[in-house]
Amino acid sequence: MKKLFRIFTPSCACLGMAVMAITLLTPVGAAMAQVTSPCSPAETAEFGEPVICKGTLTRGGKALFARLYWDILADTDEFHVVRIETARSANGPAKSVFADVDSRAPMTMQANGFEFIDVNFDGYTDFRLIEFLPAGPNIAYFNGIYDPATSRHIAATGLNALSAPEFDADAKTVMSTWRGNAATHGRDIYVWDGPALLLQQRVVSTFDDAENCMMTRYEPEGRVTAEMMGNGALEEVALTAVYEAPC
Numbered sequence: 584m585k586k587l588f589r590i591f592t593p594s595c596a597c598l599g600m601a602v603m604a605i606t607l608l609t610p611v612g613a614a615m616a617q618v619t620s621p622c623s624p625a626e627t628a629e630f631g632e633p634v635i636c637k638g639t640l641t642r643g644g645k646a647l648f649a650r651l652y653w654d655i656l657a658d659t660d661e662f663h664v665v666r667i668e669t670a671r672s673a674n675g676p677a678k679s680v681f682a683d684v685d686s687r688a689p690m691t692m693q694a695n696g697f698e699f700i701d702v703n704f705d706g707y708t709d710f711r712l713i714e715f716l717p718a719g720p721n722i723a724y725f726n727g728i729y730d731p732a733t734s735r736h737i738a739a740t741g742l743n744a745l746s747a748p749e750f751d752a753d754a755k756t757v758m759s760t761w762r763g764n765a766a767t768h769g770r771d772i773y774v775w776d777g778p779a780l781l782l783q784q785r786v787v788s789t790f791d792d793a794e795n796c797m798m799t800r801y802e803p804e805g806r807v808t809a810e811m812m813g814n815g816a817l818e819e820v821a822l823t824a825v826y827e828a829p830c
Contacts, residue, residue, distance in 0.1 A: 622694035625653065625662060635673050638699035640708050640729070647708055648673050651694060661687040664695055664712065667727070669736050679727070679736040686725055688713045702742060703728055703775050704755045710736065714743075721762065722747045728778075741780040744813025745771075756783070757809075766790045773809055780809035785822060788830050796830030 622636035633650035640647045650673075652666035664686035668677040688695040697712040707729040714723040723746045726739035742748060745759045757780060762768040769787040773780040785801045801822035811820055 620693040620697065621699055622649075622651065622697050625690070625694065628653075630654070633668070634694050636694060636697050636699070636710075637673070638708055638710075641706055646671060647699065648675075649697065649699075649710055650677075651697065651712075655690075656687060659687070660690065662690050662692070662695055663687045667710075669710075669727070678734060681725075681727065681736075681738065684725060686712050686714050688716055700750070701752070702726060702739065702748075702750055702757070704750075704752050705729075705731075707731060709739070724748070741778075741809035741813070744810050745773075745780075748773075771812065782807040782809070782812060798828055798830045799824050800826040 620636075621638050622634050625634050628634050633652045636649040636651065638647045638649075639645065648670045650668040650670065651664045652668075653662060653664050655661070656663045664684050667679075667681040667684050669679040670677050686695045692713070695712045697710065699708045699710050701707065702709045702711065709726065709728045711724045711726040714725045716722055724743070726742045727736040728739040728742070729735075730737050742757070745757075746761070747759065749758045749760075750756075751758065755774065757773040757775075758770055759773070760768070760770040767787065767789050769785060771785045772783045774783055775781075782803045785803075786798060787801065788796055788798045790796050802825050804821040804823055807820055807822075
């Protein structure tokens, strides 16, 4: 079966506002579950002082610190990270600076869920934190990837275009589940190609008025990146249906 499937992909600013928008999710409980944070408690930091997060650049390797500069949003009482610096010591010179961060989350979520994680499976430590929590389950993250060529962390543009990605280090894939509307949801599988995330397949589940579910698997036509899917870099992205069956 060969069938051309075209999907409109709006920008991240429109997440959840259009049918079949690329708004990816992870189960809310899983995304918000608190694990041991690498960061100092926000209540121990004075205004103007950063929250300090400590990790290692590689497993058992050199120390890696992240300094999160923050304020409190008066209208929502959310913890608001506005700047991130990475360094080799808590007070040492910054190796990387992200000056335009806009991360907001409830005060109960320590350091907005900041974590050190290897998102591209190269053995170096990257980081991410929640960017915002929408009314629905589509959670946006801000991700920073370590670039060994420059010894700095850089913004993960493609990954930042997706919401709530999950990482499979064994398969070296990134999976994002998403919900377009009440009747349509699915998952996308990506692999890294250098700094780009390439779409490998999309599986869509659609429910009709009788709550019958049909699952369709699509493959991309040509090179389709996460930026194209998440940010609508192209007005349309062409996918071909290769399999269809009841859910």
